[in-house]
Amino acid sequence: MRIIDAQVHIWGSGKPSGQHRQTSVYTAAELIGEMDAAGVDSAVLHPPSWDPHSNEMAIDAAVKYPEKFCSLGWFPLDDPSQRKRIETWKQQPGMVGLRWSLTRDGQETWHQDGTMDWLWPAAEKAGTPIATMAWRFLPRFKQIAxxxxxxxxxxxxxGLVRSAQGQDAFATLDDLLPLAKLPNVAIKATGAPGYSQQSYPFRDIQDGLHRIFDAFGPDRFFWGTDLTRMPCSYRQCVTFFTEELPWLNPKDQEKVMGQAVTNWLQWQQP
Incomplete structure (x- = not known):
């Protein structure tokens, strides 16, 4: 089974946000070392916004390790001069889509203040997938979809409450699960251990994960880690899904652990 992490960061400068490792540099080579030790074959890079040159770093990684990396990059949405970039975005090496976390100061209202209004039709026209932390505006996100x-x-x-843990993290489920009825919406099961109040195998979040998986199905439910802020080892992030979830049968597991995200992003690995 090929294992592909749906979200990891590398960076070369800046101050990492939140609970990420507080180091100013984390390289593709360092990441590959951790991937190899954990049994992870490939990963989708998410250039972080704290490093203004993170897109270039991700592109370099995709050029050097094309079998290992593709990227969901970003550009400043609040700068109208940047908008035309979406027309040729996927012509850059390894770039298969775009992603905004909407967690930086001033970004929390972009989904409702008009900053992002142009993005959805432009991305649809360009055939460019968009990922975002939509937990704060799931009903509006449904309307966009x-x-x-x-x-x-x-x-x-x-789609869980970003700062919560245990059952409190799943307070958004009533707004999240209806999105599964829309075939153009998928979900990244990234960062799951960080929502648990317990140690491995994180039993307090397993039922919630099961509900989300049942709604979206194996073709639209992507395993991943957001490695640099996980409270457990990389290998435990893997085995949590491959060994501890009895409802994830072998056929579905292959999709969740890698096939589905490559299909969704149309990542043609060499």
Whole structure:
């Protein structure tokens, strides 16, 4: 089974946000070392916004290790001069889509203040998938997906409450699960251990994960880690899904652990 992490970061400068490792540099070579030790074959890079040159770093990684990496990059949405970049975005090496976390200061209202309004039709026209942390605006996100049925959208980090743990993290489920009825919406099951109040195998979040998986199915439910802020080892992030979830049968497991995300992003690995 080929294992592909749906979200990891590398960076070369800046101050990492939140609970990420507080180091100013984390390289592709360092990441590959950890991937090899954990049994992870490939990964989708998410250039972090704290490093203004992170897109270039991700492109370099995809050029050097094309079998290992593709990327969901970003550009400043609040700068209208940047908008035309979406037309040729996927012509860059390894770039298969775009992603905004919407967690930096001033970004929390972009989904409702008009900053992102141009993005959805432009991305749909360009055939460029968009991923974002939509937990704060899931009903509006559903409306966006309905208006743009040919736009592939990804909800980051299971659509759960970003700062919560245990059952409190799943407070968004009533808004999240209806999104599964829309075939153009997928979900990244990334960062799951960080939502648990317990140690491995994180039993307090297993039922919630099962509900989300049942709604979205194996073709739109992507395993991943957000490695640099996980409270457990990389290998435990893997075995949590491959060994501890009895409802994830072998056929579905192959999709969840890698096949599905490569299909969704149309990543043609060499």
């Amino acid at each position: 309905e208006r743009h049925p040919n736009l592939k959208l990804i909800v980051d980090h299971l």
